[in-house]
Structure formats: structure tokens, C-alpha cells
Amino acid sequence: MSVGAVSVLRLVLRRELTLSFRRPGQLLQPLVFFLIVTTLFPLGLSPQLSLLRDMAPGVLWAAALLASLLSMDGLFKGDSEDGTLEQLVLSGQSLTLIVIAKTLAHWLVSGAALVVVSPIVATTLAVPVEAFPIMMLSLGLGTLTLSWLGAIGAGLTVGLRRGSVLLSLIVLPLAMPLLIFGANATDRAIGGESAAGALYFLAALCVFTTTLAPIAASVALRITLE
Amino acid sequence: MWTWFYRLASPPSVYRVAGVFAPWLLLSAAVFIVYGIIDGLAFAPPDYQQGDAFRIIYVHAPAGWLSMFAYTLMAIAGAVGLIWRIKMGHAVAAAVAPVGASFTVLGLVTGSLWGRPMWGTYWAWDPRLTSELILLFLYVGVISLRAAFEDPNRGDRAAALLAIVGVVNVPIIHYSVQWWNSLHQGATVAKFAKPSMPGSMLWPLLAMFMGYMLFFFGVLCMRVCAEILNRERQASWVREVVRA
Amino acid sequence: MTVGSFFAMGGYARYVWPCFALAISILLWNVWSARRYHAQALKRVRRALAMAGSNGS
Numbered sequence: 001m002s003v004g005a006v007s008v009l010r011l012v013l014r015r016e017l018t019l020s021f022r023r024p025g026q027l028l029q030p031l032v033f034f035l036i037v038t039t040l041f042p043l044g045l046s047p048q049l050s051l052l053r054d055m056a057p058g059v060l061w062a063a064a065l066l067a068s069l070l071s072m073d074g075l076f077k078g079d080s081e082d083g084t085l086e087q088l089v090l091s092g093q094s095l096t097l098i099v100i101a102k103t104l105a106h107w108l109v110s111g112a113a114l115v116v117v118s119p120i121v122a123t124t125l126a127v128p129v130e131a132f133p134i135m136m137l138s139l140g141l142g143t144l145t146l147s148w149l150g151a152i153g154a155g156l157t158v159g160l161r162r163g164s165v166l167l168s169l170i171v172l173p174l175a176m177p178l179l180i181f182g183a184n185a186t187d188r189a190i191g192g193e194s195a196a197g198a199l200y201f202l203a204a205l206c207v208f209t210t211t212l213a214p215i216a217a218s219v220a221l222r223i224t225l226e
Numbered sequence: 227m228w229t230w231f232y233r234l235a236s237p238p239s240v241y242r243v244a245g246v247f248a249p250w251l252l253l254s255a256a257v258f259i260v261y262g263i264i265d266g267l268a269f270a271p272p273d274y275q276q277g278d279a280f281r282i283i284y285v286h287a288p289a290g291w292l293s294m295f296a297y298t299l300m301a302i303a304g305a306v307g308l309i310w311r312i313k314m315g316h317a318v319a320a321a322v323a324p325v326g327a328s329f330t331v332l333g334l335v336t337g338s339l340w341g342r343p344m345w346g347t348y349w350a351w352d353p354r355l356t357s358e359l360i361l362l363f364l365y366v367g368v369i370s371l372r373a374a375f376e377d378p379n380r381g382d383r384a385a386a387l388l389a390i391v392g393v394v395n396v397p398i399i400h401y402s403v404q405w406w407n408s409l410h411q412g413a414t415v416a417k418f419a420k421p422s423m424p425g426s427m428l429w430p431l432l433a434m435f436m437g438y439m440l441f442f443f444g445v446l447c448m449r450v451c452a453e454i455l456n457r458e459r460q461a462s463w464v465r466e467v468v469r470a
Numbered sequence: 471m472t473v474g475s476f477f478a479m480g481g482y483a484r485y486v487w488p489c490f491a492l493a494i495s496i497l498l499w500n501v502w503s504a505r506r507y508h509a510q511a512l513k514r515v516r517r518a519l520a521m522a523g524s525n526g527s
Binding site for chain 3: 451
Binding site: 152156157160161162163166169170172173174176177180181184205212216219220223224226 | 360363364366367370371374375380383384388390391392394395398399401402403405406
């Protein structure tokens with residue numbers, strides 16, 4: 001029975017989301033981590049609001065990156081442990097499509113969730129409400145790009161011992177441009193200036209990564225599984 | 227049509243050629259480096275702005291350049307191994323990685339030491355140093371990834387993919403860091419002031435570039451030979467070579 | 471230029487000399503490390519040959 005591309009996407013997406021929601025506790029972990037890491041900075045530095053506002057873009061972005069990466073190694077690990085991953089690779093369906101669906105599903109429950117929670121966290125860092133839309137847009141683009149990069153890393157490290165540390169090690173340097181532009185967009189929004197330049201570049205990065213990363217991730221899976 | 231290339235790229239011929247070239251490459255490297263260091267330290271005139279501190283450029287600039295060149299070479303070699311399945315590609319990529327990483331460290335430390343008299347601080351997040359630092363992270367990632375696999379073939383191919391992804395990102399990283407740095411031009415001068423280069427300053431620098439490159443390829447030949455031995459352990463030609 | 475002024479490097483001696491020393495060290499390390507790596511590989515091949523030799527012919 002030949003299955004069209006959209007059906008593959010829909011089926012895998014639905015499966016991933018169903019599986020994720022079976023363990024609601026696990027869904028909350030990246031969000032709580034985000035909150036905890038953000039709390040570390042005022043505790044470590046100072047509760048002075050003006051200082052926090054200056055730090056906010058960097059702290060938010062670093063915390064979001066780390067929180068997203070935390071759950072990234074679970075992208076393929078569950079399926080690899082019970083043999084589903086091999087079935088998917090052998091299924092004859094486009095592995096790239098499957099990777100796209102899995103990564104999107106993962107982003108929806110981690111990165112996108114972080115974006116939704118970010119206003120709360122931003123308020124604790126004295127970020128003005130006017131900056132929220134740009135902040136959330138930049139975080140959305142950034143976490144999505146990060147999910148694609150993380151998919152490549154997850155594909156390369158699935159099944160390795162201490163794979164999650166290695167995953168962060170290889171993905172974080174690649175994510176530094178994201179951090180630079182995303183934090184800058186947020187910073188300009190806080191300052192009331194136009195964040196257009198940084199946002200355009202962030203969007204360009206996102207499109208570039210969205211186009212190429214799924215292919216790279218599926219190549220990575222074939223390398224590690226064969 | 228490509229059989230001549232495949233034969234050239236066969237492990238025994240690479241082993242033989244690399245073994246022959248290595249000592250000559252290293253020897254000529256030594257000549258250039260010795261000349262470059264002596265001329266650069268003793269005979270090149272001091273810079274009008276930076277005095278004698280600018281001499282650090284003679285060991286710093288070639289190291290920085292080589293670290294970039296090596297990473298690109300590593301990615302290309304990995305691509306040759308991954309896409310065309312020529313095993314020598316992986317051998318070269320594996321051999322380049324530690325050498326390239328060592329030059330990155332050299333570039334970072336000399337850059338930092340140069341920064342101290344110039345900016346008053348050992349580290350100043352200037353765009354070139356920051357890019358170098360991220361490059362070092364990329365090297366560490368590739369080396370760690372290759373080492374994490376028990377099956378060396380998988381390790382080679384995974385590392386090759388990562389190197390390719392990395393090399394695509396390097397221009398993006400460079401641009402981003404440049405942009406980031408230009409935003410935050412503080413009181414410290416964030417760029418290396420390039421001394422204007424009369425000939426007497428330039429010749430030793432060119433010699434050092436040449437010397438470092440020759441040295442790099444010489445050491446690469448040595449490491450490629452070792453990689454070949456490790457990968458072709460079972461082959462009969464290896465036994466003949468080792469018995470000799 | 472005297473020997474003393476050469477070593478003083480216009481006051482920047484403690485930055486210039488460590489840089490050159492580090493450069494030489496890293497060059498030497500590369501040669502040493504590559505030689506060692508090659509020697510280890512040779513040893514492994516020889517050992518494998520010896521074991522095959524004692525098992526086979």
C-alpha cells in the first residue's frame with residue numbers, strides 16, 4: 001500500500017505526539033529546567049531589576065538552548081531501544097520525511113512549549129511586556145532551528161554511551177550564531193528599537209537549516225544504524 | 227577513467243608516497259621556519275605602533291590560517307570518504323583532526339598573549355579569537371565523535387558528516403561573530419591592529435606561512451601512514467611492508 | 471642592538487618569548503605525537519602477525 005508524503009508526515013506526527021502526551025511529566029521537564037536555569041542567574045548575580053533586564057536576552061536564550069538540548073537525545077533513543085527505529089529506516093518510506101515529522105513533533109512539545117512559557121520567565125527578568133512578541137518570535141525561530149541541528153546530533157549519537165553529553169558538545173557550537181542573533185533581536189525589542197535585521201537573519205538561518213538539516217539527519221541515522 | 231585515481235588513492239601507494247615525502251616536507255619546513263623565526267625576531271624592524279610585540283604575528287597568523295585550512299581539508303577528506311567511499315579520505319580526515327586542533331590552540335594562546343600588551347587583557351572576545359575558539363569546539367566535537375564509536379568505520383563516517391555540517395557553518399559563524407562584535411565596540415579596541423608591512427617584515431611572515439604548511443603536510447603524511455596501518459591491518463601488503 | 475635588548479623585546483619579552491616557545495613546543499609535540507602514533511600502529515600490526523604466525527604456519 002503506497003502512502004503519500006503528507007500521510008507519512010501526519011501519521012508519524014500523530015504517533016509522536018500521542019507517545020509524548022502519554023508521559024505528561026516528561027513534557028514538563030524542559031520547561032521546569034528552563035525556569036530553574038533562568039533563576040540561577042539572578043541568584044548568582046544580583047536581584048537588581050535594571051541589571052536583570054540587561055542580562056535577560058542572554059540568559060533567556062542560553063537557558064532555552066540548554067533546555068531544548070536536554071530532551072534532544074530522546075528524539076531517536078526511545079525508538080532505537082525497542083527496534084522501531086530500524087523498522088522506520090527499513091520501511092521504504094523516505095527517511096527524511098520521517099525525520100521531519102519526528103523533529104517537528106519534538107519541537108512542538110519542547111521548543112514551542114518554551115516559547116509559550118517564555119513570557120512568565122521573561123517577567124522574572126524584568127523584560128517589558130512590549131518586547132514579548134519579538135522575543136517569542138525570535139525564540140520560536142531559534143528553537144526550531146535548534147531542533148533541526150539537534151536532530152543531526154541525535155542521529156549521530158543515538159546508541160552511544162554518554163550520547164547526550166556528546167550531543168550537546170557537537171550541537172552547541174553550531175547554535176552560537178542562533179544565540180547571537182536571537183539574543184540581539186530580544187535585546188533590541190527590550191530597548192524599543194527595531195529588531196528587523198536580526199530577525200531576518202534568524203529567519204534565514206531557520207529556512208536554511210530546515211531545508212538541509214533533515215537530509216543530514218537521515219544520513220546520520222543511516223550511518224549509525226547500518 | 228578514474229581507475230588511475232583509485233589506484234593512486236589505494237592504501238599501499240599512499241603509504242609508500244607519504245612515507246617518502248614526510249621527511250623531506252619536515253626538513254624543508256624546518257628551513258623555512260628557522261629562517262622565518264630568526265629574521266622575524268632579530269632583523270625585522272619593530273612596528274611603529276606595537277613595538278616588538280607585533281613579532282608574535284610570526285607564530286600567530288600562520289597558526290590561525292592553518293587551523294581553518296586544516297578544518298576545511300578535514301571536511302573535504304571526510305566528504306570523499308563518505309560520498310565516494312574512498313577509504314583514504316577517512317584516513318586523511320582522522321589524521322588531520324589532532325594536528326588542526328593543535329594549531330587552533332596555538333592560535334588561541336598566541337592571540338591571547340598578543341592581546342595582553344595591546345588591550346590590557348588576556349581575553350577580549352574579539353571576533354577572530356572568538357571564531358577560533360568556536361573552531362576549537364568544532365574540532366573537539368569531531369574528534370570526540372569519532373572516538374565514541376566502537377566500530378571505527380561508523381566512527382569515520384559519523385565524524386565525516388559532522389565535519390561537513392561544521393564546515394558549512396563556519397562562514398555563518400564567522401559572519402555572526404563579526405556582526406556581534408561590531409555591535410559591542412566598547413572602550414577596548416577589539417580588532418588586531420594589522421601592522422603595515424614593509425618587505426623586511428613581510429618576508430619572514432611568508433616564510434613562516436610556507437614553513438607551517440610544509441610542516442603540516444609532513445606531519446600529516448606521518449599520521450596518514452599510521453592510520454593506514456590501523457585500518458588495513460589485515461591486508462597482505464601490510465604484512466610485507468612491516469616485515470621489511 | 472645588543473643581546474640584552476634582543477631578549478628584552480622592547481619590554482614585551484614576557485609575551486613574545488612564551489609565544490615562540492609555545493609555537494616550537496606545539497611543532498615538536500606534533501612530530502613526537504605522530505611518531506608515537508605510527509610506532510603504536512606498527513607494534514599492533516607486528517603483534518597481530520606474530521599471533522597469526524604462531525597459530526597458523
